[in-house]
Amino acid sequence: xxxxxxxxxxxxxxxxxxxxxxxxxxxxxxxxxxxxxxxxxxxxxxxxxxxxxxxxxxxxxxxxxxxxxxxxxxxxxxxxxxxxxxxxxxxxxxxxxxxxxxxxxxxxxxxxxxxxxxxxxxxxxxxxxxxxxxxxxxxxxxxxxxxxxxxxxxxxxxxxxxxxxxxxxxxxxxxxxxxxxxxxxxxxxxxxxxxxxxxxxxxxxxxxxxxxxxxxxxxxxxxxxxxxxxxxxxxxxxxxxxxxxxxxxxxxxxxxxxxxxxxxxxxxxxxxxxxxxxxxxxxxxxxxxxxxxxxxxxxxxxxxxxxxxxxxxxxxxxxxxxxxxxxxxxxxxxxxxxxxxxxx
Numbered sequence: 001x002x003x004x005x006x007x008x009x010x011x012x013x014x015x016x017x018x019x020x021x022x023x024x025x026x027x028x029x030x031x032x033x034x035x036x037x038x039x040x041x042x043x044x045x046x047x048x049x050x051x052x053x054x055x056x057x058x059x060x061x062x063x064x065x066x067x068x069x070x071x072x073x074x075x076x077x078x079x080x081x082x083x084x085x086x087x088x089x090x091x092x093x094x095x096x097x098x099x100x101x102x103x104x105x106x107x108x109x110x111x112x113x114x115x116x117x118x119x120x121x122x123x124x125x126x127x128x129x130x131x132x133x134x135x136x137x138x139x140x141x142x143x144x145x146x147x148x149x150x151x152x153x154x155x156x157x158x159x160x161x162x163x164x165x166x167x168x169x170x171x172x173x174x175x176x177x178x179x180x181x182x183x184x185x186x187x188x189x190x191x192x193x194x195x196x197x198x199x200x201x202x203x204x205x206x207x208x209x210x211x212x213x214x215x216x217x218x219x220x221x222x223x224x225x226x227x228x229x230x231x232x233x234x235x236x237x238x239x240x241x242x243x244x245x246x247x248x249x250x251x252x253x254x255x256x257x258x259x260x261x262x263x264x265x266x267x268x269x270x271x272x273x274x275x276x277x278x279x280x281x282x283x284x285x286x287x288x289x290x291x292x293x294x295x296x297x298x299x300x301x302x303x304x305x306x307x308x309x310x311x312x313x314x315x316x317x318x319x320x321x322x323x324x325x326x327x328x329x330x331x332x333x334x335x336x337x338x339x340x341x342x343x344x
Contacts, residue, residue: 001226001306004258004338008040010048011344012218013204017052019216020200023187027194030056030180032201034064034080039263039334040205040221043071044342049204050075058199065094078117078144080127086111097146099127104137117144118174122166123159124150131166138173144197145170145177152185153211164192171195185209206316207327213315221331223310223338225258227276227303230296239293240285244269251284254296256307259288263334264309268292271322275313277301 021029031054037045046057046068056076059065065079069092076095083089083096083103090111097117098104107116118140121128128147129137147167151157164181171179179195184203186193188210206221208214233239233251254276260266264287272283274292277299284293294307308314310330320330 001224001304004223004225004262005341006040006334006338007222007224007311007341007343008044009218009220009222009343010044012206012220013045013048014052015218016204016206016220017049017054017200020184020187020198020203021053023216024182024194024198025191027182028056028197029054030058030076030078030197030199031204032058032183032199033068034058034060034201035332036064038201038205038328039332041340041342042068045204046071046075056197062088062094065089066092069093080119082119082127083107083116086114090114095143098142099129101129101133104129104140112141116142117146118142118177120145120147120167120170122147122163122170124148124163131170134170134173140174142174142177144180145174146180146199149181149183149186149189149193152183152189153209155185155189155210160186160189160193164189167195168192185211202327202331205327205331207320207331208317211320211326212317219310219312219316221310221316221334222308222312223258223263223334224306224308225256225262225338227254227296227301227305227307228257228291229255229303230301231255238285241288242286245285245293250297251295252297252299253284254294254301254305254307256292256294256309257290258309258338259290259292261289261335262338263330264292265323265325265330265333267323267325268319272319273314273322275308275311277305280313 033042058078060080078095082099119128180197182193182198184200206219266287274294316327320327
């Protein structure tokens, strides 16, 4: 192995889609493929999900929708950012998710024949019209009404039930529109959260619905990098920038060809791990732009051997927790410098 590589396991992606479809219990599963398919390649991910039966997809940016349209000519593609450029939306046959009264007015005035969805803010205070504003829009001919859960990974959080209650009220105002509330975590909260359509994101790509590993969800991204050098570090000597780690005994250390420029978060020090020669081993010292150090004491390793930084042995949620972040950030920080390989 001579450079960092991310293998995207499309079979695992298909497995996760099937697991989410089963949990959705009849609701349509509409994958979220924004941010270049959470860093794994929107085109390749979307094609496989289409083959698995997905027919509706979500992106954030208008440009993402335009790019996805070239890949999926027959899919329904929803744009979370909403109605920003009617001509481009219409040309690419994209469905804007209307987020404000201003967007509603612009859509009505300019392109009322263009299919649209309406985003209701039920408690996140991010995007969407407020519940009281929605009550004045009940004659609006939208095809879909959506909202977004703020605390779905925490099943007992009281905001989940409050948002479901508010959303159920709003859906009664739009009896001819379909409804969508649940993200990955929301799918597992129960029937009252599922409505007509669910919108999984992170759990398609290997993240657990409660931001911890889940046996129903398989790893999709396998991030590996080669050992460039193996060296002996005496007790008392430091490793890496800032002398942040000092060996308390003689160590054998592998310098690995990946760093924060490839997607190994700098915050992974000091709790991060790698998997090498059949063992889980700690990272030593600060993550550099291009390099990390791994404890390989007493392991039979040499330059060129692969080191797993993410995958079946270094699970996405565990690696994210070690870096003090979420699986969402970890995946979308994976750099294009690491080669992508797609496995069916």
